Amino acid sequence: MREWIGKCSSCGRDVYCENGFFAGEQKNGKLLCENCAASQEEN
Ligand SMILES: [Zn+2]
Secondary structure: EEEEEEEEEOOEEEEEEEOOOOOOEEEOOOEEHHHHHHHHOOO
């Protein structure tokens, strides 16, 4: 099952929840895909 959560606020990519796993992050009301969430953690 795949549920559309929204668009990444950084790169505009679609972010989905797949089989209960949310492939991204939500911070301060902003939605981030897993790529942007990972690169934000590095900085
Ligand atoms: Zn992104």
